[in-house]
């Protein structure tokens with residue numbers, strides 16, 4: 167028996183290392199990802215917990231390359247407008263917009279994570295309704311987090327991009343997504359072209375309180 171002890175201890179240590187070794191990877195090799203692997207990742211993501219087990223997440227996998235280009239262009243246009251409004255210099259805007267657009271076009275897999283409003287329970291008071299909406303956002307985000315970890319577990323790299331949150335309407339229009347599915351994020355997957363260093367984490371004593 168090796169130093170890790172029993173097979174269960176070995177598996178646990180793999181899970182622990184998965185949690186710390188997942189990185190946001192923004193450059194991928196030009197290698198296609200098999201549909202079955204993407205389906206496996208989606209299936210694993212659906213094991214995330216959700217409020218009332220409502221599972222309010224939806225995944226839109228953009229396989230069509232032309233559609234992906236149209237989507238990347240639409241997001242780039244929105245991003246450019248936002249950066250202009252914020253008063254960024256023209257050169258910087260151009261660079262940031264092109265970088266984001268290229269990333270979306272070149273990633274082997276692009277998945278829009280949506281929140282399905284039809285799965286949010288209807289409440290009688292606006293206050294409770296708002297809380298149910300937040301619970302659904304939290305649940306969808308957990309599925310997104312599970313998806314990133316699942317991707318790592320099957321040998322894929324990934325990154326979460328928030329762009330669709332700032333362009334929900336245009337995202338639904340371009341991708342023909344029902345208007346009651348609210349786009350939350352774009353998750354890019356593929357085989358890593360590089361292994362980025364781990365950004366530092368805040369020390370436990372700064373972020374936790376034991377009472």
Ligand SMILES: Cc1cc2nc3c(=O)[nH]c(=O)nc-3n(C[C@H](O)[C@H](O)[C@H](O)COP(=O)(O)O)c2cc1C
Pocket residue numbers: 188189190191192325326327328329364365
């Ligand atoms: C809600 C959320 C939004 C994010 N948005 C972006 C984004 O728009 N573009 C990007 O490059 N990375 C984005 N990231 C990735 C973070 O920058 C990254 O997780 C963080 O820097 C820590 O690095 P790590 O994931 O490698 O540990 C996002 C992550 C989360 C959870």
